[in-house]
Amino acid sequence: MKKITFILFLFFWICSFGQTKSAITPESIQTSFTVWLDYQEKNIILSSDFVALDENSNEITKEVFLNQLAKGEYFPFEIKSVNEINYYQLIKIDPNSDSSIKASIAEKAIEELDHYKMEGTPFPEFNFKDLNGNNITNETFKNKIVVIKCWYIHCPLCIKEFPFVNKxxxxxxxxxxxxxxxxxxxxxxxxxxxxxxxxxxxxVVPNMKKYMNETLHLNAFPTHFILNKKGEIAKVLLDYKGLELALKKESQK
Structure with a gap:
């Protein structure tokens, strides 16, 4: 009797799991802004090196993909992930969905597009001292891969990621x-x-508000930069989620 009960439990658990996975559809994630936000946080990293697909599943450039998102007519949908590379497709936004979904996608895409255009450009001139009195300049970065975290004390998200970036x-x-x-x-x-x-x-370099606002043009925190050994910006990320993967990729070059 116990064996039959266990088999039935296992069967229903598998069915339930299958339904949960299949429930993630372009329609289901537009049911509310909260549902969309949860999906985006768990599945979409626009700063990563993903394979971009248009609404007809044709491969397009990342820049074209982000430009389409910035217009507020599409949202990114994860199709699959292969060897740490995600495949995102443009899906038309349902005109009856929460208008906040459209606005948030466009806002994030514009920001990510700005960051994407920074890739391959030299990191701005830098000459400051850290809390220990060490002078840090662009020469400090020479022939080094540099990970830069931009933050401030009263930024909850900046502090929340401390354990991850320390690790x-x-x-x-x-x-x-x-x-x-x-x-x-x-x-x-x-x-x-x-x-x-x-x-x-x-x-830690203090008193960087003016430099971050006026030179780096940051308006979101935390922001992370990865610089290559040429002193060029290899990647700009808004949080730690894509940082580990991006650094791993850069460190293997």
């Missing part, structure tokens, strides 16, 4: 050609007090 820095601690630097808006006094309670395994 990432630890993974590459034996790589002399990879360095981790953070640019913070706050004063040295504020940072020292804060970091005593919440350590960050990056070199």
């Amino acid at each position: 990432l820095a630890s993974q590459y601690k034996d790589r002399n050609d990879i360095i981790f630097i953070s640019l913070a808006e706050d004063t040295p006094e504020q940072l020292k007090k804060f970091l005593a309670k919440k350590p960050l395994a990056y070199a």
Whole structure:
């Protein structure tokens, strides 16, 4: 009797699992803004090196893909993932769906498009001192892969990712050609007090608000940069989710 009960339980669990997976359709993720946001957070990383497909499943460039999203007529839908490469397709937004979905997609696409256009350009001139008094310049970056985290103390998302970025820095601690630097808006006094309670395994450069706003033109935090050994921007990411994969790719070149 127990065996039959277990088999029935296993059967219904498998069926339930299959229904949950199949329930993720272009229609289902447009039922509300909350549902869409959850899907986007879990499945879509526009900063990654994905394969872009138009609405007819033809491959297009990432720039064209982002431009189409920026118009507010499409949303990105994950088709599959192969060898850490995602396949995203343009899907027409249902005109009856929550207007917030359309607005959020367009806003994010415009931001990601700006970041994508920064790839391959030299990182702006840099000459500042970190909290330990070490001078950091563009020469410091020479022949190094550089991971830069831009943040400030009162940014909840910036702080929430501390454990992840600390772990990432630890993974590459034996790589002399990879360095981790953070640019913070706050004063040295504020940072020292804060970091005593919440350590960050990056070199921390204080008083960077003007540089980040006027030179890097940032309007979202946290923002991460990965620079290649030529001092060029290899990748710009809005959170840590794509950071590990992007750094792994750059570190293997």
